[in-house]
Amino acid sequence: MTDNSEFAKKKFWDRYISILHHNNIKPSFHRWYVIHIENYIKFYPNQRLHTHTKDNIELYLKEIGRKNTIDDFQFFQNIDALSLLFCQLLEVSWCQSVDWEYWKASAQSLKKSHPTIARDNTENTFSSKQHTRYSSNYLQPVREKHSELLQSLIAKIRTRQYSIRTEQAYELWLVRFISFHDNKTPINMGCPEVNAFLEYLAVKRNVAANTQNQALNALVFFYTHVIDKPLKDLGDYARPKRPKTLPVVMSKPETMRLLEKMDGIYYLMAALLYGTGMRLMECIRMRVKDVDFDYQQITVRRAKGEKDRVVPLPALLIDQIKKQLEETRKIYEQDLKEGNANVYLPEALVRKYPNASSEWIWQYVFPSKRLSIDPRSKIIRRHHIHENGLQKKVKKAAQSAKINKQVKCHTLRHSFATHLLEAGYDIRTVQELLGHADVSTTMIYTHVMNTPGLTVKSPLDI
Secondary structure, eight states, X not given: OHHHHHHHHHHHHHXXXXXXXXXXXXXXXXXXXXXXXXXXXXXXXXXXXXXXXXXXXXXXXXXXXXXXXXXXXXXXXXXXXXXXXIIIISOOTTGGXXXXXXXXXXXXXXXXXXXXXXXXXXXXXXXXXXXXXXXXGGGHHHHHHTHHHHHHHHHHHHHXXXXXXXXXHHHHXXXXXXXXXXXXXXXXXXXXXXXXXXXXXXXXXXXXXXXXXXXXXXXXXXXXXXXXXXXXOOOXXXXXXXXXXXXXXXXXXXXXXXXXXXXXXXXXXXXXXXXXXXXXXXXHTOBGXXXXXXXXXXXXXXXXXXXXXXXXXXXGGHHHHHHHHHHHHHHHHHHHHHTOOOOOOOHHHHHHOTTGGGSGGGSXXXXXXXXXXXXXXXXXXXXXXXXXXXXXXHHHHHHHTTOOSXXXXXXXXXXXXXHHHHTTOOHHHHHHHHTOSSHHHHGGGGGTSOOTTTOOOOGGGO
């Protein structure tokens, strides 16, 4: 019996290693995948693997997700190891009911440059590590030599409440401009040097018109607001032609087909994007207090341009949102018992309401499945789920639904606006719901909507 048991055990691991090879897992990781499975088996010492269910998986991942000592890649490896074990080796019938993508998205904690937390960086000195996502080795000497100017640029940007994306882009363009002119100080440069740089972008780099305009805006901002030396006359320089592009919009049937291919929490988030017109990060960062069931509305906080707005709460989703909040409440109460019921709050709110970060109303509606260490404050927190999971799910659902368009999360927002206009709502109402500052931005949807009486028939159909 012992020999047979040892043989069966060896055969089990041989088959598992074979599956790792088949899934292109690096051989150097095989040992760790085996260790993860061994730890899982030890967690259920008196239960055979064939008797396990979805609940066993989720309980185990919740347990290890509470360990703040586990790194992102280790948590991801655990999820991947278990999915390969149950879906490919054991081939259990319930395997597909586990939302593996949601768990994998929860394996990603927020980085310093993430939009949720980057805005409130309170470091007094500029750090080049702050922009590692955009950094290149050849730009490092520029950042080191001109750190004071870059710090002044960021300070001016933040006093005007520009978005973190704008901050990162402007900083990068200034660094590239200085690098283009051999690391000379921009204080001693002006219109001719800016003109030469913009022409280089258009002629040599073949950048899009919007890219060149962004570089120009960054330099105009720097010279006007940082060193008080406005660029008065740039003269003529090569400009790429600005293409007149239309937003990608799905028809109502296409949208329904897309949503039918999604389930669980990702269906709920995608349905909210379409049903409310929210942007991706506006949905991901939604908090409990932002959902008003009585007035049937959702308040979008600190949206683009630092503006709040109200959007309708779809009646079709009310029960699912309540169910999601029940699940979130269970996570919150467990975190509260363990002293980890903290969420990120902007610095101004933390100073005004010191205990708010651990209150129920400030919790994220879509929390991560694991605790993580805030990269700035080093406090153990439960952030919201990472946006990559929803992005991948929407793309996969569009392919599965055979929608021959470049569908992204933002496509659901475009479809929201277009379908409202098609239903007869006035453009000013749609403008308010989308949070556009100018109605001309909203008017682009009139070019893609199928309005009866305005459509032109092909000569072949007349």
